Amino acid sequence: MNRTFIPNELTTxxxxxxxxxxxxxxxxxxxxxxxMRIDLRPHVKTHKIPEIAALQLEAGAVGLTVATIGExxxxxxxxxxxxxxxxxxxxxxxTASRLxxxxxxxxxxxxxxSPEAARxxxxxxxxxxxxxxxxxxxxxxxxxxxxxxxxxxVGIAEAVTGSGLRLGGVFTFPGHSYTPxxxxxxxxxxxxxxxxxxxxxxxxxxxxxxxxxxxxxxxxLADRNGLTEARPGVYVFGDAQQLELERIGVDGIALxxxxxxxxxHESEPRRVILxxxxxxxxxxxxxxxxxxxRLLDHPEARITALSEHHATVTWPDGARLPxxxxxxxxxxxxxxxxxxxxxxxxxxxxxxxxxxWSVAARGRNY
Amino acid sequence: MNRTFIPNELTTxxxxxxxxxxxxxxxxxxxxxxxMRIDLRPHVKTHKIPEIAALQLEAGAVGLTVATIGExxxxxxxxxxxxxxxxxxxxxxxTASRLxxxxxxxxxxxxxxSPEAARxxxxxxxxxxxxxxxxxxxxxxxxxxxxxxxxxxVGIAEAVTGSGLRLGGVFTFPGHSYTPxxxxxxxxxxxxxxxxxxxxxxxxxxxxxxxxxxxxxxxxLADRNGLTEARPGVYVFGDAQQLELERIGVDGIALxxxxxxxxxHESEPRRVILxxxxxxxxxxxxxxxxxxxRLLDHPEARITALSEHHATVTWPDGARLPxxxxxxxxxxxxxxxxxxxxxxxxxxxxxxxxxxWSVAARGRNY
Numbered sequence: 065m066n067r068t069f070i071p072n073e074l075t076t077x078x079x080x081x082x083x084x085x086x087x088x089x090x091x092x093x094x095x096x097x098x099x100m101r102i103d104l105r106p107h108v109k110t111h112k113i114p115e116i117a118a119l120q121l122e123a124g125a126v127g128l129t130v131a132t133i134g135e136x137x138x139x140x141x142x143x144x145x146x147x148x149x150x151x152x153x154x155x156x157x158x159t160a161s162r163l164x165x166x167x168x169x170x171x172x173x174x175x176x177x178s179p180e181a182a183r184x185x186x187x188x189x190x191x192x193x194x195x196x197x198x199x200x201x202x203x204x205x206x207x208x209x210x211x212x213x214x215x216x217x218v219g220i221a222e223a224v225t226g227s228g229l230r231l232g233g234v235f236t237f238p239g240h241s242y243t244p245x246x247x248x249x250x251x252x253x254x255x256x257x258x259x260x261x262x263x264x265x266x267x268x269x270x271x272x273x274x275x276x277x278x279x280x281x282x283x284x285l286a287d288r289n290g291l292t293e294a295r296p297g298v299y300v301f302g303d304a305q306q307l308e309l310e311r312i313g314v315d316g317i318a319l320x321x322x323x324x325x326x327x328x329h330e331s332e333p334r335r336v337i338l339x340x341x342x343x344x345x346x347x348x349x350x351x352x353x354x355x356x357x358r359l360l361d362h363p364e365a366r367i368t369a370l371s372e373h374h375a376t377v378t379w380p381d382g383a384r385l386p387x388x389x390x391x392x393x394x395x396x397x398x399x400x401x402x403x404x405x406x407x408x409x410x411x412x413x414x415x416x417x418x419x420x421w422s423v424a425a426r427g428r429n430y
Numbered sequence: 431m432n433r434t435f436i437p438n439e440l441t442t443x444x445x446x447x448x449x450x451x452x453x454x455x456x457x458x459x460x461x462x463x464x465x466m467r468i469d470l471r472p473h474v475k476t477h478k479i480p481e482i483a484a485l486q487l488e489a490g491a492v493g494l495t496v497a498t499i500g501e502x503x504x505x506x507x508x509x510x511x512x513x514x515x516x517x518x519x520x521x522x523x524x525t526a527s528r529l530x531x532x533x534x535x536x537x538x539x540x541x542x543x544s545p546e547a548a549r550x551x552x553x554x555x556x557x558x559x560x561x562x563x564x565x566x567x568x569x570x571x572x573x574x575x576x577x578x579x580x581x582x583x584v585g586i587a588e589a590v591t592g593s594g595l596r597l598g599g600v601f602t603f604p605g606h607s608y609t610p611x612x613x614x615x616x617x618x619x620x621x622x623x624x625x626x627x628x629x630x631x632x633x634x635x636x637x638x639x640x641x642x643x644x645x646x647x648x649x650x651l652a653d654r655n656g657l658t659e660a661r662p663g664v665y666v667f668g669d670a671q672q673l674e675l676e677r678i679g680v681d682g683i684a685l686x687x688x689x690x691x692x693x694x695h696e697s698e699p700r701r702v703i704l705x706x707x708x709x710x711x712x713x714x715x716x717x718x719x720x721x722x723x724r725l726l727d728h729p730e731a732r733i734t735a736l737s738e739h740h741a742t743v744t745w746p747d748g749a750r751l752p753x754x755x756x757x758x759x760x761x762x763x764x765x766x767x768x769x770x771x772x773x774x775x776x777x778x779x780x781x782x783x784x785x786x787w788s789v790a791a792r793g794r795n796y
Contacts, residue, residue, distance in 0.1 A: 075524055075525060077795050078796070109738065151705075152692050154754060158441055159441060177693050180754045181692070209737065210703045210740060213697055324520050326517075326518050326519065326576065327568075327575075327576035328544065329579075331579055339520075339796070344795050346713065347712065347713045347714050348708070348713050369575070371575065372497065372766060373517060374575050376575055388547060389546075401708070401738070404771065405795075406793060406795070407793055429771075429772070430444070
């Protein structure tokens with residue numbers, strides 16, 4: 065972000081998006097993926113905003129990735145014609161009928177990580193949907209969250225095809241890339257898991273069209289021989305995690321939360337309090353992070369505590385504390401949480417508000 | 431909560447409120463405060479739901495506490511006639527005019543913790559508002575967030591009255607009560623800070639009508655000679671923090687998040703994954719907590735990791751893992767965050783959905 069001021073007409077706390085930086089980030093990732101001949105399918109849970117998805121698709125993304133059926137509905141409503149729900153869905157009659165409706169409107173794919181989930185989907189989805197959708201098997205590449213192990217892959221693929229569904233490929237999320245020094249090894253794990261899973265399935269006679277990897281830290285490190293597509297999300301905005309992991313620089317930060325100094329204390333503990341608390345910044349703080357976010361224009365400051373409407377910010381000894389009423393720009397630790405906490409963001413260009421975007425998929429948890 | 435099932439018609443993740451427990455919790459706190467002759471002014475940032483505020487007011491609450499001007503507007507819209515914004519406001523022309531409008535509709539009070547904030551409010555608020563509102567000085571009782579120290583109180587009170595505003599009293603939030611064994615000492619700190627601040631101000635010739643304390647852990651421990659009012663919030667629902675701090679029992683839990691087992695792994699790490707992640711549970715995890723929430727019907731289980739749409743749950747060796755598709759009830763660590771993440775809650779009675787309440791003040795961050 066450039067060092068523009070916070071527009072006076074905004075009441076804090078407010079989410080600001082710097083359009084020029086956003087556009088640059090979108091173009092840079094698209095170019096990097098094109099150079100590696102990997103399909104870019106950005107994860108839009110990060111922003112939940114159709115206007116940003118449109119920028120990504122215009123820049124060459126092959127489709128979108130979402131986490132929930134509700135997000136898929138929002139982006140299909142906005143005109144996206146190719147959506148991957150990168151999540152191991154356990155369908156019910158109600159959610160299966162929503163997938164039936166989605167499959168009539170767009171190219172649809174989704175995840176499973178067990179034979180039971182595949183058979184459950186096959187039993188609940190309509191015939192036309194079963195023929196149309198792609199089912200991708202989630203593979204555990206070391207994050208140990210959801211995802212199948214190598215020995216269960218063939219059984220899952222048999223359940224997929226045996227239920228009248230089409231195997232669309234394999235996918236993984238290398239969540240262990242979000243640690244200092246973790247991106248390189250996690251990217252290697254990711255490629256090895258996808259390539260290994262595809263080989264096992266192909267050896268058993270299955271076609272594996274997509275090998276889909278995720279995560280912004282690992283995306284630019286992806287081995288071009290391993291992945292057919294990548295699903296980074298955070299890269300559009302950047303955040304304090306990416307900054308402290310040195311995956312991006314300050315110039316790559318496209319989103320901040322504007323906060324006002326509402327309380328100021330020269331006595332110990334020497335601090336100011338901003339009105340941007342966890343109800344707008346999100347409360348994530350990895351053990352390796354230096355605090356609950358960073359101040360864009362004060363790299364020396366630390367957010368040492370966060371409650372719902374208070375961010376406690378400390379400065380080094382001798383540094384002058386900002387005055388009461390000062391408005392500061394906070395870079396959140398994990399930007400995906402922020403967009404789920406507000407209804408709108410203010411789009412800025414050279415210090416002026418030029419647009420207001422609605423966070424259309426906010427709260428679409430199911 | 432009683433051991434009822436999750437209604438079949440709900441798609442997970444979903445927030446369930448057990449009406450009978452909620453009503454009991456509301457009545458119990460009202461009775462306890464009445465017995466201590468302390469005015470109950472519940473903090474409605476916990477629920478953000480007018481229907482629950484109405485229950486609290488019917489049970490004898492003297493008014494409501496909110497954290498933001500936006501919340502005050504929502505509850506004034508819903509008919510509440512006495513609202514305290516328990517926050518050190520730094521006003522702008524825009525927010526001052528919103529307070530002017532609010533002061534015409536309800537009894538209004540708000541906080542400051544500096545002479546500058548008091549003078550700023552005096553300069554921006556209309557004459558009628560200055561005469562009508564009560565300004566309470568926030569005191570630091572040991573949480574070291576916002577709040578004035580003893581030596582600055584008289585200067586702040588002079589700035590309040592010198593700006594044509596009325597001193598409404600003093601308030602504090604003993605946030606250090608949210609630790610094991612912390613409630614007792616924090617309640618003592620709270621009473622001492624309020625009584626001490628009131629004495630300093632009264633000795634200087636000021637009238638101090640309200641001594642207002644906060645926090646559910648300390649509310650029932652409040653020294654009846656110290657506080658004139660209390661502002662607990664979490665007591666309406668309870669949460670896993672209160673459970674693990676032993677401030678409530680399982681019978682007092684009135685809210686849970688229903689989640690579905692979408693992934694199940696007998697191999698190490700042995701676990702199931704629920705679809706209720708941090709985008710509905712909130713991500714708070716104090717260092718002393720055993721995990722990111724608790725399972726209401728499985729006290730032996732632990733939520734060892736949480737990402738946006740995944741809760742990783744582990745069971746002790748030998749215990750049987752729940753099956754894929756099973757629906758489990760999760761008690762969030764910090765319930766105030768949950769209500770800021772959903773648009774609606776499902777009100778249940780004996781296992782059936784009997785109502786759906788809108789979270790009217792969700793996202794009212796300013």
